[in-house]
Amino acid sequence: MVQEKGLKLRTKLESAKTLKARTGSEDSYEAGAMIKVEDTIGIVAEDAGESSEFVLVYEAEKIVVPKATGTGISFAAGDSVYYDATAKKTTNASSGNTLCGKALEAANENADEALIDLMVLA
Numbered sequence: 001m002v003q004e005k006g007l008k009l010r011t012k013l014e015s016a017k018t019l020k021a022r023t024g025s026e027d028s029y030e031a032g033a034m035i036k037v038e039d040t041i042g043i044v045a046e047d048a049g050e051s052s053e054f055v056l057v058y059e060a061e062k063i064v065v066p067k068a069t070g071t072g073i074s075f076a077a078g079d080s081v082y083y084d085a086t087a088k089k090t091t092n093a094s095s096g097n098t099l100c101g102k103a104l105e106a107a108n109e110n111a112d113e114a115l116i117d118l119m120v121l122a
Helices: none
Strands: 002-004 007-009 017-022 034-037 040-044 053-066 080-084 089-091 098-103 113-118
Antiparallel strands (some): 002 007, 007 053, 034 040, 098 113
16 A cells, blocks of 8 residues: 555555645645545645645545544445535535545444545546
């Protein structure tokens, strides 16, 4: 597994799809954070300070992402995974959230990360 400062990619970096974006004057992101840039959901590759460029991984066959915890928030392999923009984590709740991929293995209610196939679904 390739790991760079919180980016938990379980596939070759060369096979992941990325885009370059810029943080706002009051924004900063940590590597591994899940965010939405315009209409694209992805994982920040490296720490990015205010008003700086960063790389967003928006498609990867196998990537570990932040997952919400709590009663009923679990995945079985093959389940649809949704991005909760408020929590900046994945969830199994479709209402008000954006479909972002498929779970590749089970993640129980207490798991704070999940292995998914992150994909563009536009």
